[in-house]
Amino acid sequence: MSRFKVFITRPIPEEILAKIAAECDVDMWHTSAILPPIAEKIPPLDGLLTYGHEPVSAEMMDTAPNLKSISVMGVGYDHVDEDAARERGIALGHTPGVLSDTTADMTMALLLAAARNVVPAYNHVQVAKAWTYYDPNILWGYDVHHATLGIVGMGRIGYAVAKRAVAFDMRVLYYKRNRRPDWEEELGIEYAELEHLLQASDFVTLHVPLTEETTHMIGKAELALMKRTATLVNIARGPVVDHYALYDALASGQIASAAVDVTEPEPINTDHPLLSLDNVIIAPHLGSATIQTRMKMATMAMENLLAGLKGEQLPYAVLQPGWHT
Ligand code: NAP
Numbered sequence: 001m002s003r004f005k006v007f008i009t010r011p012i013p014e015e016i017l018a019k020i021a022a023e024c025d026v027d028m029w030h031t032s033a034i035l036p037p038i039a040e041k042i043p044p045l046d047g048l049l050t051y052g053h054e055p056v057s058a059e060m061m062d063t064a065p066n067l068k069s070i071s072v073m074g075v076g077y078d079h080v081d082e083d084a085a086r087e088r089g090i091a092l093g094h095t096p097g098v099l100s101d102t103t104a105d106m107t108m109a110l111l112l113a114a115a116r117n118v119v120p121a122y123n124h125v126q127v128a129k130a131w132t133y134y135d136p137n138i139l140w141g142y143d144v145h146h147a148t149l150g151i152v153g154m155g156r157i158g159y160a161v162a163k164r165a166v167a168f169d170m171r172v173l174y175y176k177r178n179r180r181p182d183w184e185e186e187l188g189i190e191y192a193e194l195e196h197l198l199q200a201s202d203f204v205t206l207h208v209p210l211t212e213e214t215t216h217m218i219g220k221a222e223l224a225l226m227k228r229t230a231t232l233v234n235i236a237r238g239p240v241v242d243h244y245a246l247y248d249a250l251a252s253g254q255i256a257s258a259a260v261d262v263t264e265p266e267p268i269n270t271d272h273p274l275l276s277l278d279n280v281i282i283a284p285h286l287g288s289a290t291i292q293t294r295m296k297m298a299t300m301a302m303e304n305l306l307a308g309l310k311g312e313q314l315p316y317a318v319l320q321p322g323w324h325t
Helices: 014-021 058-062 082-087 100-115 118-127 156-167 181-187 194-200 220-225 243-251 291-310
Strands: 004-008 024-028 047-050 069-072 091-093 148-152 171-175 203-206 231-234 257-260 280-282 317-319
Touching: 004 014, 004 291, 014 024, 014 291, 047 291, 058 082, 069 291, 082 091, 082 317, 091 291, 100 118, 100 156, 100 203, 100 231, 100 257, 100 280, 148 156, 148 194, 156 171, 156 181, 171 194, 194 220, 220 243, 243 257
Parallel strands: 004 024, 004 047, 047 069, 069 091, 148 171, 148 203, 203 231, 231 257, 257 280
Antiparallel strands: 091 317
16 A cells, blocks of 8 residues: 655654654655745645644645645644635644643743833843843833733633633633633633723733634724733734734834734734834744643644544544545
8 A cells, every 4th residue: 555645844853753754755844944835745645734834725735636634733723724625525633722731821921021021121131231230210010910811712722821810810801702601710700892801901812713703803993992001912823913003002102012922924024013113022933832742732733644644533623534514
């Protein structure tokens, strides 16, 4: 029997790669250089493991009659045309849950860094070498404890953020389409409509998936509702926030600061106006980037990929093999 042909879009841990290579012929994009269009890799493929949010369109799938399995190493799969995969019976897997705590930790890291001026402090001491005497009047931030946190999109990651925020003695408001009274009772948190959440919160963190409904969910009108002392943390997907509206809100002092792990586009252009501001922290999509979590994600992605290739049930499925509408 001929071996499955698989393309992996970014280097994955060697031991996981070896397990895939034991059963498949693997082509992996090895360098950090810009990836060639996946379409160039698609035609002879049986399986695709995406590890960098590379778009996978219906047109690409049409050039790959053998494609059986798409495995996303990540929980968000907005870059894959799910309907097109469903119509073609292609299995689609992702890695939910395993990265929730890690991404929640990064959410708190961004929130705390913005509130307590960690980046300006680093610039002051280590970059500008300007700490020549103790000045008690510089870099005053905002209290995190006992402040109000608004969580937009309260699923696996939002819940993990809420647990951390409660431990910081924060008041927590959350917004999602389907209310969770059990979580309200368990954590002592409160449901709020989006408008009220934005008005009442000192910190707003975003954890919705990117969909048509959530694209530019936070724009000019929403930012205008926020407090002038508020911080926006986006660790969901860049397009959830209208970046030009965000620039205006930050530049005009409409909100105090932002800390984002994701941008639109991604990577953000080096001449993007947001990069000219000193009240925004931009991380290069590090939400799940820890040694332990990336290993677990790679393992799950491998299991999904191989199951899809063999026509077996995916352990972490968006679409099971042969799924037809
Ligand atoms: P999840 O468990 O599916 O949670 C998403 C939540 O968003 C759900 O509670 C859902 O509740 C809510 N939601 C969906 N559409 C909404 C809408 N239109 N308005 C309001 N709420 C809405 O997903 P997760 O595992 O927490 O991950 C969330 C997202 O985080 C992923 O999709 C991914 O894009 C992003 N992420 C980023 C990183 C990173 O490295 N920066 C890492 C991991 C994940 P309802 O259905 O009740 O509305």
